[in-house]
Amino acid sequence: MKADNEMKLEFLSKSQNESFARSVVAAFVAQLDPTIEELAEIKTAVSEAVTNAIIHGYSCEMGNVIIISRLIGNTVEIEVKDFGVGIADIELARQPLYTSKPELERSGMGFTVMETFMDKVDIESYIGEGTTIRMTKKITTVK
Amino acid sequence: MSMDFDYIDRMLIVRINGDIDHHSCEGIRAKIDKEIAKRSPRAILFDMEQVGFMDSSGIGVLIGRYKLISGGGGKAGMINVKPQIKRLCEICGLQKIIKIYPSKKQAISSIKE
Numbered sequence: 001m002k003a004d005n006e007m008k009l010e011f012l013s014k015s016q017n018e019s020f021a022r023s024v025v026a027a028f029v030a031q032l033d034p035t036i037e038e039l040a041e042i043k044t045a046v047s048e049a050v051t052n053a054i055i056h057g058y059s060c061e062m063g064n065v066i067i068i069s070r071l072i073g074n075t076v077e078i079e080v081k082d083f084g085v086g087i088a089d090i091e092l093a094r095q096p097l098y099t100s101k102p103e104l105e106r107s108g109m110g111f112t113v114m115e116t117f118m119d120k121v122d123i124e125s126y127i128g129e130g131t132t133i134r135m136t137k138k139i140t141t142v143k
Numbered sequence: 144m145s146m147d148f149d150y151i152d153r154m155l156i157v158r159i160n161g162d163i164d165h166h167s168c169e170g171i172r173a174k175i176d177k178e179i180a181k182r183s184p185r186a187i188l189f190d191m192e193q194v195g196f197m198d199s200s201g202i203g204v205l206i207g208r209y210k211l212i213s214g215g216g217g218k219a220g221m222i223n224v225k226p227q228i229k230r231l232c233e234i235c236g237l238q239k240i241i242k243i244y245p246s247k248k249q250a251i252s253s254i255k256e
Contacts, residue, residue, distance in 0.1 A: 015164075015165050015166035016166055018164050018165055018166050019162060019164065019166065019196075022196075036227075037226070037227060037230075040196075040227035041227070043196065044196075044198050044227070044231065047164055047165075047196075047198040048198055048199060051164065051165040051198065051199075051200060054165065055165065104203075105172070105203045105204065105206075105207045106199075106200070106203050107199045107200070107202040107203040107206065107235060109199040109202060109234070109235045110199050112234065112235075113198065113199050113231065113234060113235070116234050
């Protein structure tokens with residue numbers, strides 16, 4: 001389906017950009033007039049996906065993270081893409097409390113949070129090529 | 144990221160000012176751990192009034208600090224938690240180990256028991 005609006009954001013995998021990335025997506029989604037709760041959920045899901053790209057995709061080395069967001073009717077689509085190491089076992093990565101980096105004091109709840117706050121979360125990943133997380137959420141616009 | 148520390152009856156009260164995400168969590172962890180090492184508190188209370196955003200990186204930091212305190216038999220709690228952060232805490236099951244209290248007074252009396 002053709003998007004009513006679309007944006008693309010590309011930035012270095014620096015942790016300083018996590019706040020910038022979630023704020024940009026929130027500002028873009030604001031066009032759909034979401035509730036404060038919906039906006040907070042989207043910001044959190046984006047933060048989780050971008051953090052994953054930085055910590056796991058690039059293991060804190062430098063690379064590019066791309067966010068593409070589309071508005072289709074009252075649904076928002078968000079893609080967060082990295083070109084890092086990829087995820088070997090996607091089902092395992094989705095498990096609550098699972099973390100591949102326990103030494104970093106990670107909660108292992110990133111994907112669970114994304115799945116709870118968004119309507120749909122798809123993960124596409126290839127070893128050595130990178131990971132794309134696609135999320136969608138319908139905004140219950142009150143006019 | 145600025146933080147304020149206060150002590151009441153060997154309870155460390157940590158007031159965090161700003162977002163808690165992967166970027167800020169390293170600084171938060173280092174500052175709190177320094178306080179814990181210096182004062183050996185029996186309990187820790189996180190005042191979240193000035194925290195407008197937190198993701199699961201924050202959950203990791205709070206659980207980590209709880210583990211440090213609970214190793215010596217201590218407890219942990221939170222106050223002034225915004226609804227969206229409370230929801231995140233519920234999803235992650237954080238309230239099983241770090242309870243959210245309606246007021247500072249109640250938190251202090253409950254944690255001391």
